[in-house]
Amino acid sequence: PAKKPKVARLISSTSTFKARRIEEFYDLRDEIGSGTCGTVRRAINRKTGEMVAVKVIAIGNQGGLHRTFSKISKDGLLDPNIRAEISILQNMSHPYVVKLIDHFVHPGKAVFLVMELMQGGDLFDRIIQKGCYSELESRRIMRRMLAAVHYLHEDRDIVHRDLKPENILCVSRKNDIEVKLTDFGLAKSITEDGLKTFCGTPQYFAPEVLRRRNTVAGTGRYGKEADIWSIGVILYILLSGAPPFEATMDASSSTMISFDGHAWRNITDDAKDLISRMLTKNPSQRINIKDACSHRWILIEDGDTHVHPLNDPVVLEAIGGTQANDSCRNGHGQEGPQCPSPCDPIQNNNEIRNIINGGQS
Ligand code: 3AM
Numbered sequence: 001p002a003k004k005p006k007v008a009r010l011i012s013s014t015s016t017f018k019a020r021r022i023e024e025f026y027d028l029r030d031e032i033g034s035g036t037c038g039t040v041r042r043a044i045n046r047k048t049g050e051m052v053a054v055k056v057i058a059i060g061n062q063g064g065l066h067r068t069f070s071k072i073s074k075d076g077l078l079d080p081n082i083r084a085e086i087s088i089l090q091n092m093s094h095p096y097v098v099k100l101i102d103h104f105v106h107p108g109k110a111v112f113l114v115m116e117l118m119q120g121g122d123l124f125d126r127i128i129q130k131g132c133y134s135e136l137e138s139r140r141i142m143r144r145m146l147a148a149v150h151y152l153h154e155d156r157d158i159v160h161r162d163l164k165p166e167n168i169l170c171v172s173r174k175n176d177i178e179v180k181l182t183d184f185g186l187a188k189s190i191t192e193d194g195l196k197t198f199c200g201t202p203q204y205f206a207p208e209v210l211r212r213r214n215t216v217a218g219t220g221r222y223g224k225e226a227d228i229w230s231i232g233v234i235l236y237i238l239l240s241g242a243p244p245f246e247a248t249m250d251a252s253s254s255t256m257i258s259f260d261g262h263a264w265r266n267i268t269d270d271a272k273d274l275i276s277r278m279l280t281k282n283p284s285q286r287i288n289i290k291d292a293c294s295h296r297w298i299l300i301e302d303g304d305t306h307v308h309p310l311n312d313p314v315v316l317e318a319i320g321g322t323q324a325n326d327s328c329r330n331g332h333g334q335e336g337p338q339c340p341s342p343c344d345p346i347q348n349n350n351e352i353r354n355i356i357n358g359g360q361s
Contacts, residue, residue: 022104022112028054035166037185038110042117052101055113057082082111088158088184089113095307096148098169098182115182120170123179123234127165132241132263133176135271136302140177141168142235143306146293148181149231150309153224153289161186163230164204165237190223203243204230207281225283228292232278239267244279270297 022028026043033040038057045052089100099116106112120126123141127133133141145168152158160167162183171178206229236244240263257279259272274297277287292298293309 020104021106022054022114025102025104026052026054026114035183037183043114051117053115053117055115057111057113058109085185085187086111086113088156088187088189091156092184094148094151096144096180097151098180116180118169118171118180118182120172120175120178122166123168123170124165126170126176127237127241130176130241133238135239135267137176138235138238138271139297139300139302140304140306141179141238142231143293143298143304143308144177144179145181145231145234146289146298147307147309149227150289150293152187153227154309157190158184158187159190159224160184160227160230161188162204163227163234165234168234203245204233206230206283208283223283224289225286228278228286228289229283231292232275235271235278236275239271239275240264244275268297270295270300273297 022043025046027046029042029044031039031041032053038055041054041056043052043054044050086100086103090103092100098118100113101116102114104112104114145163149160149163152160160181162185163181167181167183168179169182170176171180206226209226209229233244236242236257240261242261242263244257257276259267259275264272274287274292274295277295278292280286287295
């Protein structure tokens with residue numbers, strides 16, 4: 001009998017990956033956007049009509065996708081990193097984490113991650129459009145992101161390692177608050193020793209991550225605390241429309257954070273206290289995720305119906321099935337109050353984009 005080709009034998013030997021063709025199950029449509037990991041396209045489930053987003057990670061130099069090929073070799077074998085990303089996503093179930101619905105491997109060509117469709121674009125673009133968020137809105141976004149990170153850190157022992165506004169997606173165009181975390185391309189299960197690989201986006205790097213990079217032998221380690229630092233940077237940007245540190249790689253290890261600018265005039269001390277605790281340089285003194293979720297600024301009663309991370313897991317599971325659509329499930333159809341600190345979006349735009357991107361695409 002004819003021997004099965006080597007590649008097919010190896011692919012089918014990894015139970016996680018199915019050699020099914022995506023076209024049989026999904027009608028691939030227009031491109032939504034592109035990132036460092038390839039393109040994201042809209043698609044429709046042929047059976048149910050459900051609209052989804054499909055992240056296409058190409059192998060080889062096809063269709064203008066040139067960037068991620070090192071992840072999969074040309075003979076179609078999956079790189080352990082991408083295998084790890086899929087495995088992390090497959091086991092993820094949380095109302096504030098973008099859901100992986102399915103995945104397809106086309107040996108030698110591409111990997112397709114079928115994801116829950118987020119209709120509202122990313123938080124980065126929202127910040128650029130709005131200039132900055134009001135304190136009420138920022139708190140509501142933070143609650144959701146802290147709940148997602150609480151799930152990663154406490155329930156799954158995973159560090160995201162690339163928390164930034166580009167990886168926070170909005171459920172709908174009409175709503176500024178309902179957000180979910182995505183892109184686990186750099187996420188890792190934490191070991192007792194802590195993580196050693198240097199990765200992420202410079203603007204959001206914690207000092208201990210920078211220190212590790214600057215050590216020749218790379219002996220430094222970093223863990224969950226680095227994610228908290230990144231959230232602190234995001235909160236600072238939400239409230240002020242500007243980043244806390246210069247884009248240079250060493251800024252966060254040498255500069256004190258300042259709340260001096262005009263934008264901070266009307267921000268409460270509680271908000272500043274949480275930011276200071278998140279942006280504490282010594283990781284062992286930095287606030288942890290549990291305490292951040294229970295910080296008094298986060299717990300202020302403001303009518304938000306957000307799912308608290310310490311709620312019953314059964315409640316979380318029930319709400320986790322909610323699909324993205326144009327009407328907010330929490331009744332936040334209306335925009336929150338306007339930003340109390342008058343910031344000038346046009347003046348800030350280019351500067352923010354440059355600084356946030358930290359010189360990276
Ligand atoms: O290229 P832009 O920034 O417009 O918002 C994400 C980004 O768009 C979008 O794809 C681009 C590359 O990451 N994106 C990622 N995941 C998505 C999803 N699940 C998504 N859009 C909708 N649903």
